[in-house]
Amino acid sequence: MSQSIATISLENLAFAFIPVAVVLFIIFKWSLDYKHTLHALxxxxxxxxxxxxxxxxxxxSDSASVVLVMLIVMVFFSSWIALSNIQAPRLALLKSAIVATTIAGGFTLLIVTQGVLQLTPWYHAQTMIPLAGMIFANCMNSISLSGERFFAESARGEEYISARKTAFQASIIPNVNALFAVGVVSLPGMMTGQILSGISPLIAARYQIMVMCMVFASAGIASAIFLLLLKKQKA
Known part of the structure; x- marks a missing residue:
């Protein structure tokens, strides 16, 4: 259990792109949009x-102000990206997305870092930033899914309450599926990384339970707040 994770050299990292090249070849051979995929890579x-x-x-840096600025930037960009797939004016929805992400993500991050982990100092960047990234990313995905479904249901003539219920249910499907699958179908990234670095699987499991709770909660709260704020858009 004392073996530490190996450092990957750039030369060895290049091997990871061999199976990627296979997929790119398939995309090219089947006359699909390989340029878009290549750009993404x-x-x-x-x-x-x-x-x-x-x-x-x-x-x-060990600076609270730098960490706070980073968190604000993460909230803004995650909120902006969340609206990219929603068929509605992005700027009109940006305030709602930022409010939903800030409240849901900030509340969850506060509970996890100060309640579960009890960080000292509270702004410990090496812990705060990765956890905030996971939380805000899940808020982003949840808002994107709920918003897209809400406006699709509204376009079909559904009333606000009905559209809201359908949209919220759709937005939490990925996270509910993840709760069912974790430990059986998959070992998530944090748990895998900790095991590879030599941490006891029992300790890694506790961290993963924390992560699954914060992911599910932040996504659900963000989606609910965003949908509640959309009532003004519906009106």
């Missing part, structure tokens, strides 16, 4: 390398 590569360097600076 390149963005992933650049963004993750850049964020790796940035987080290194952030973790060393």
């Amino acid at each position: 390149l963005r992933m590569l650049v963004q993750l390398l850049l964020v790796g360097y940035f987080l290194g600076y952030l973790f060393e």
Whole structure:
């Protein structure tokens, strides 16, 4: 249990792109839009390398103000991206998305970091930022799913209450499925990473339970708040 996770060299990392190249070949061979997929892969590569360097600076800064600024930026961008698939004016919905993400994500992050983990200091960046990323990303996905379904139901002539119920149910399906599957179908990223780094599976399981709770709760609360705020849009 004392073995630490291996450092991946850039040369070895290149091997991970071999199966990716197979998928790209299939997309090209079947005359699909390989340029869009290639663009997504390149963005992933650049963004993750850049964020790796940035987080290194952030973790060393030990500054509450820097962490708060980072959290605000994460809330804004997750709210903006959440609206990209909704057939409605994005700017008109942005305030609702930011409010829903801030309340749901902030509340969940506060409970997890100060109640479960009891961080010292409270802004400990190496813990706060990764957890905030998971929470805000789930708020983003939930808002996107609920908003898209809400406006689709509204376009069919459904009343607000009916559209809201259907949209909320649709938005939590991925998280409910994840609750059923975790530990049986899949070992999620945090638990896998901790096991690979040598932490006891029993301890890793506790962390994963915390993560599953915060993911489910933040997504559900964000979706509910966003849908409640959409009542003004419906009116």
